[in-house]
Structures are given as structure tokens and as C-alpha cells.
Amino acid sequence: MGIFGKMFCKEKGNDGGRKTKYERKSKETQISIPLLNIDGTGETDISTSIGFLDHMVTLFAYHGYFDLKLKAKGDTHVDNHHLNEDVGIALGEAFKQALGDEKGIVRMASVEVPMDSVSAKVTVDLSNRFAFRFVDKRDGSPKEIKDEEDYSMHYAKDFLESFAKKLCMNLHIEMSGAADSDMHHYLEAVFKTLGIVLDKATRIDPRRAGAVPSSKGIL
Numbered sequence: 001m002g003i004f005g006k007m008f009c010k011e012k013g014n015d016g017g018r019k020t021k022y023e024r025k026s027k028e029t030q031i032s033i034p035l036l037n038i039d040g041t042g043e044t045d046i047s048t049s050i051g052f053l054d055h056m057v058t059l060f061a062y063h064g065y066f067d068l069k070l071k072a073k074g075d076t077h078v079d080n081h082h083l084n085e086d087v088g089i090a091l092g093e094a095f096k097q098a099l100g101d102e103k104g105i106v107r108m109a110s111v112e113v114p115m116d117s118v119s120a121k122v123t124v125d126l127s128n129r130f131a132f133r134f135v136d137k138r139d140g141s142p143k144e145i146k147d148e149e150d151y152s153m154h155y156a157k158d159f160l161e162s163f164a165k166k167l168c169m170n171l172h173i174e175m176s177g178a179a180d181s182d183m184h185h186y187l188e189a190v191f192k193t194l195g196i197v198l199d200k201a202t203r204i205d206p207r208r209a210g211a212v213p214s215s216k217g218i219l
Helices: 050-063 080-098 153-167 183-202
Strands: 004-009 020-023 031-035 044-047 067-074 109-114 116-123 130-137 170-177
Touching: 020 080, 031 080, 044 050, 050 067, 050 130, 050 153, 050 183, 080 130, 080 153, 109 183, 116 130, 116 183, 130 153, 153 183, 170 183
Parallel strands: 044 067, 130 170
Antiparallel strands: 004 130, 020 031, 031 067, 109 116, 116 170
């Protein structure tokens, strides 16, 4: 089974190269990103008030070599929905801001990573167009699974879709493996792979000579 969405995105500027900071505040959530450095070493300081999400975002940044400091709080006394989604929105906005005009980047990449008896394949295109596809190929008849904190596969999809939408990228994810494997293994594979593939796609290719990575001359 899978989900799919798409839209066109407007171009945005940045506030100074591939390192940035970002804040998002609403009546429901308060999110601060004091540092995002795309060309980092994977140093992180993550506190989203959702323990499982902290772990996933830390894995993403570590394996993507992104320096990331992120603090978030919100109405988790209701449920995790608003904060989880808004962290995805904020992180996508921050990446979009840090990438700026995206001149010289590789742009597209695809990676598959195993995690014990499961695997995740993630493909991205930093095309300035949003499309999200999540295909669940777990063996048998996959059921919704959650952790002790009530974080679920559904929340993960919401986070990833929000992140992709605000980064204005094509994000295709395929998850496969043993039906009886827990959610932690599946999502750990997904977030590690997302970090690796986004690191590849955001690298500067010297052969581009600073040009926009499109035959049209614009993304």
C-alpha cells in the first residue's frame, strides 16, 4: 500500500549560504532551530518533546553529516500530531532556506539501507516541486504499529510529507521486510537512509560550475 501527493512550490531565498537558523511559533507549537549546517559533521542537539522523534531526527542528521540544533515544545497533552507535523514543517523550511538557489548541487540521489530484517529505499529530487510517495511493502498484511509513547507509522508519514513539502522536493520511500519487525527498525532504516540520500543530493558538484542543476536553467 502507498500514499502519494504532489504540488508546485515557489522559490525562496536564504539568509546566508548553507548554514542557517529558523524559528516557528504558533498557538500550538514553538520550534527553534538555532543551527542547521548542511556542510557539517553530524553534530546534533535535538529535543522535540517526543522521544522517538528525537531519536529519528538525530539519526537523520548524523548520517547526513548535518549539524543540527533543534528545540520544540507544544500541545503534546492533546496528542503528538501538531508538534510532530510542525517539526517536519520547520525542518523543511530550514533546509530550503539554507540551500537557497541550489546552484551547483547534485540534486538527485537514491539509496537503500538495511536494518536487520528490514530495509528502506529513499529517492529524492530537489526539483523545487513537491511530490511524496510512501510505499509499505512489509511482508503479509501490515498493521499499524506504535511505540510505548504512542508514536506511530502514521505520525512518521505526516512528518516526512511535511518535511518534503516545505523543502519542495520529490521524496519517494519504499519500506520492506518482515511483517513482525517492530516500528523502530523500519523507521530507523527510513531516517538513516533519508539522511544519507539528502547528503548526496545536496553536495556541490564542481562540474556544475555553480550552475542551477536543470537543463532549463531554473528549478
